[in-house]
Amino acid sequence: GAVVSQHPSRVICKSGTSVKIECRSLDFQATTMFWYRQFPKQSLMLMATSNEGSKATYEQGVEKDKFLINHASLTLSTLTVTSAHPEDSSFYICSARVPGKTEAFFGQGTRLTVV
Amino acid sequence: RKEVEQDPGPFNVPEGATVAFNCTYSNSASQSFFWYRQDCRKEPKLLMSVYSSGNEDGRFTAQLNRASQYISLLIRDSKLSDSATYLCVVNIVANDYKLSFGAGTTVTVRA
Numbered sequence: 001g002a003v004v005s006q007h008p009s010r011v012i013c014k015s016g017t018s019v020k021i022e023c024r025s026l027d028f029q030a031t032t033m034f035w036y037r038q039f040p041k042q043s044l045m046l047m048a049t050s051n052e053g054s055k056a057t058y059e060q061g062v063e064k065d066k067f068l069i070n071h072a073s074l075t076l077s078t079l080t081v082t083s084a085h086p087e088d089s090s091f092y093i094c095s096a097r098v099p100g101k102t103e104a105f106f107g108q109g110t111r112l113t114v115v
Numbered sequence: 116r117k118e119v120e121q122d123p124g125p126f127n128v129p130e131g132a133t134v135a136f137n138c139t140y141s142n143s144a145s146q147s148f149f150w151y152r153q154d155c156r157k158e159p160k161l162l163m164s165v166y167s168s169g170n171e172d173g174r175f176t177a178q179l180n181r182a183s184q185y186i187s188l189l190i191r192d193s194k195l196s197d198s199a200t201y202l203c204v205v206n207i208v209a210n211d212y213k214l215s216f217g218a219g220t221t222v223t224v225r226a
Binding site: 006032034041042043044045046049091093095097102103104105106107108109111 | 119123146147149156157158159160161164202204206212213214215216217218219
């Protein structure tokens with residue numbers, strides 16, 4: 001299957017700081033990437049759809065000024081959690097759509113802990 | 116109502132047993148269906164797509180019932196390594212590749 005690499009896998013940061021998470025498609029070009037958040041024992045919730053060369057589309061209830069998404073190239077999308085608070089602690093996962101396929105391929109996920 | 120609902124389980128079964136569980140979806144126009152497997156604190160990985168006629172991949176069998184809007188997964192001859200959370204995933208809108216996820220069904224296979 002297609003390879004999606006996400007970095008870092010784990011990060012601990014202080015409240016009020018910003019954290020950047022990278023999502024790369026390693027062996028294909030991804031015009032669209034998706035960012036999800038998963039709290040313990042809950043389903044993945046789509047936060048936003050990242051489109052190469054244009055603004056991201058955010059789901060209802062997701063603050064676009066807090067979760068900054070940049071998709072500057074066909075192989076890289078970044079999610080920056082700005083002014084992080086403890087309630088932002090979660091598992092963040094990206095996925096990319098492979099042209100011609102409907103299933104999603106996921107990055108390894110980033111476990112964010114805000115202290 | 117949630118777009119995708121699953122019985123959270125847990126299903127606790129002995130090795131070699133058969134375990135089956137369902138997932139229901141609310142939008143009758145849903146286009147594509149998948150089962151993903153998620154191990155603890157890891158990313159989801161595609162187990163299998165679900166086709167209208169039903170399909171089998173080794174010990175795993177998936178069925179789709181459009182009339183009743185559910186899909187099922189059956190695992191035969193369970194292995195310890197099958198212990199995981201199984202996510203039901205639905206592509207709701209054609210040409211829009213957003214996926215909706217169920218909360219997962221936890222399966223634990225014991226020796």
